[in-house]
Amino acid sequence: MTASSSAPFVAVDWGTTRMRATLVGMNGEILGRAASESGVQSVPAGGYQKALDDACEAWFSTNAALPVLMSGMVGSRNGWLEAPYVSPPCGPADLAARLIRVPNDARPMFIVPGVDCRTDDGGYDVMRGEEIQAFGAGVKDGLVCLPGTHSKWVEMEEGRITRFVTFATGELYAALVQSFVGRLAEEPADVEAGQRLARTLSQMPGGLTRQMFQARTQVLSRNVSGRAVRPFLSGLLIEAEISGARDLFGAGHVVHLVAADPQLQPYRSALLHYGFQVIDVEPEGATLAGLTSIAASLDLTSTGPAL
Amino acid sequence: MTASSSAPFVAVDWGTTRMRATLVGMNGEILGRAASESGVQSVPAGGYQKALDDACEAWFSTNAALPVLMSGMVGSRNGWLEAPYVSPPCGPADLAARLIRVPNDARPMFIVPGVDCRTDDGGYDVMRGEEIQAFGAGVKDGLVCLPGTHSKWVEMEEGRITRFVTFATGELYAALVQSFVGRLAEEPADVEAGQRLARTLSQMPGGLTRQMFQARTQVLSRNVSGRAVRPFLSGLLIEAEISGARDLFGAGHVVHLVAADPQLQPYRSALLHYGFQVIDVEPEGATLAGLTSIAASLDLTSTGPAL
Missing domain, CATH: 3.30.420.300 (2-keto-3-deoxy-galactonokinase, substrate binding domain)
Structure with missing residues (x-):
């Protein structure tokens, strides 16, 4: 608009x-x-x-x-x-x-x-x-996803906001990479390995506090290298956000994704994986x-x- | 033993x-x-x-x-x-x-x-x-819950360990009280108000990254005082751990809780709430x-x- x-x-x-x-x-x-x-x-x-x-x-x-x-x-x-x-x-x-x-x-x-x-x-x-x-x-009608330190999911009807919620995704990521579970992280990041592991382990029963500890143990057990740690933690939190949003708003919706690099690709990939349709929106233009x-x-x- | x-x-x-x-x-x-x-x-x-x-x-x-x-x-x-x-x-x-x-x-x-x-x-x-x-x-046979920085849930059969998992509950708590979501915290803690809010909001769909942001907004909206922030965050993470353990191990088990203050009371309360039976075990003696x-x-x- x-x-x-x-x-x-x-x-x-x-x-x-x-x-x-x-x-x-x-x-x-x-x-x-x-x-x-x-x-x-x-x-x-x-x-x-x-x-x-x-x-x-x-x-x-x-x-x-x-x-x-x-x-x-x-x-x-x-x-x-x-x-x-x-x-x-x-x-x-x-x-x-x-x-x-x-x-x-x-x-x-x-x-x-x-x-x-x-x-x-x-x-x-x-x-x-x-x-x-x-x-x-x-x-006009649909969902807007705005990734960030405090990601917002906004529900719109007739061009007006009817409901929104916050996920502290970016904030939790920043805390975890500074914390013990993120200590084995190495650069440059192996984004593909980290995201693949996140996709797998985000299905582990027990929830986020169990899953995040795997950022450490999967390196100790040599399943992935330290280069996967940060993209793994990021991916885990993004999956948690999107799966949480699906619980809140239901599946199959069109999501307008207001994101730029580096959030754009992992969010789009996870949204599609969880059954949403995605329309990219450039943040500054929005x-x-x-x-x-x-x-x-x-x-x-x-x-x-x-x- | x-x-x-x-x-x-x-x-x-x-x-x-x-x-x-x-x-x-x-x-x-x-x-x-x-x-x-x-x-x-x-x-x-x-x-x-x-x-x-x-x-x-x-x-x-x-x-x-x-x-x-x-x-x-x-x-x-x-x-x-x-x-x-x-x-x-x-x-x-x-x-x-x-x-x-x-x-x-x-x-x-x-x-x-x-x-x-x-x-x-x-x-x-x-x-x-x-x-x-x-x-x-x-x-001999049953579950042992050992709260801590990295809480362990240990499954025992015939006096031997058959399986265990980790929840990074204490570590995440330490990270969050230092983080933006914990910034409105005040002392002395109002444990009762914080735990009551945690019990309610841990049922909110959307998961932990949504729920933890409420440590900030529930104070901004004057639903609770800043004194509830830390017990709220602690309670939220304990509920997440115990509900995760229930998904993993099933409900109704006897749980041997190896904990001292200040973990003992909130863990026991949450375990009972999630349908476990609780036997207290003194950590140093164990x-x-x-x-x-x-x-x-x-x-x-x-x-x-x-x-």
Whole structure:
């Protein structure tokens, strides 16, 4: 889904570790790009305006009223300004109606709210940024899978988010490669051997805490080399995520996979293995399309109370 | 099960983080105890004899030929001397027949081999030390559960180990409390609230990587306080282990639980919840009984080739 905005604006994807800004023209066309390593975890208190100005200086200097629309962890408690969560069902217009205006005399600047979700099984989940990619993934009805430190699976109906859940896949992987079970890992990774072992051992009864110990013992027993350890652990966690998502959402669905390397190939392979159909979605394009769809539903140049 | 040895000996439980020595008399009675923090991870290369002498000086000085029987990580590749693994089925006599003699002119000193196990599902597991506790737990036929960094579940038939598996429960817990999902943890722990939440959310479809993220969101949503985070994560992993063991070994079994505080209560509670019957076994007593049962099956004072 690409939507045209009524006026040029700067779309900012501002996450934990980096910031990406895109100058979007009247018809949704990309007029320029900027990026910086000033993620939310590295911007000092009170330093957001400067970090933004530094990245967008060329655009701002020629247009003092150019509006800015930001999404991601920039709206978290540790970000620039805390934006509330909107609960499903919600689409771009629902988030647009709940934008937070960043105080600034000159320039209209807005932060998109996050989305939270309570599920019937007692779960509670939050996201900031992934909802934008879900909107931009071109899905009317279906599932969106967004791999990451905290992978999100988003269920969409009529272009609106109806439910989502989180799997701490990337975080657990980072913890395990630092831990005892990952200690026999060697580089360069033997991706094929690791993934093959993960596919086999993810079927072992006993669950993840049993399976992950095999990252050590399968090397000790010389079944695989240390080069298989990291792709094995990664594969095991991806299989656990996808098999868990199948339990939650049912099998056979079309999944829009918003991923780039190195997640793209292992996720696609595991999704197909578990009986899903896969449509690849390029992450940066999805973010831009999502922010543009929000911009399209309002007049960003306005500074009135509706915003 | 307590067995009497034919002569006094020193039983040494030498693990990664500490060493415990017990002077055992002719009839299996405890004549003295010593302990040190000289675990395998802190003893320098070539320093094992000195660490042992320091701990047992009082006994050694009066009996130059007092035999020593050691088990645990002291027999690993990074220990004093690498002892091989024995494969199931194996009982005390099988391990006694494969002792490794530590070269020493004066004193007979032996290291008990570890046990390894290949399971039909492709798993491979190893243990050093837990097999001794399994032998000492007084189980003829049944299951032994030994919680720890790498929890072991040991299946016994006719007093011999027939199968065992590992769950990296303690290791994963240690990784998670250091990780992002554990960051909202507060002390003192609210054990009851954490365990109650774990019992509920361990039933959530999607598996462990979904459930563990709730350690964060359930605090954000004020369902529990930060004081519930650690007992919640611990409880979630214990439930995963026990539910995994039920898948592996079947329900309804009697489980001999070799555990002390703080593992004892949450494991017992979860075992009962999952339909197991529980018999508590005191860990130090089990180690001593296990080493004594091995000593009983041979003459430790001999230095002949059979040893």
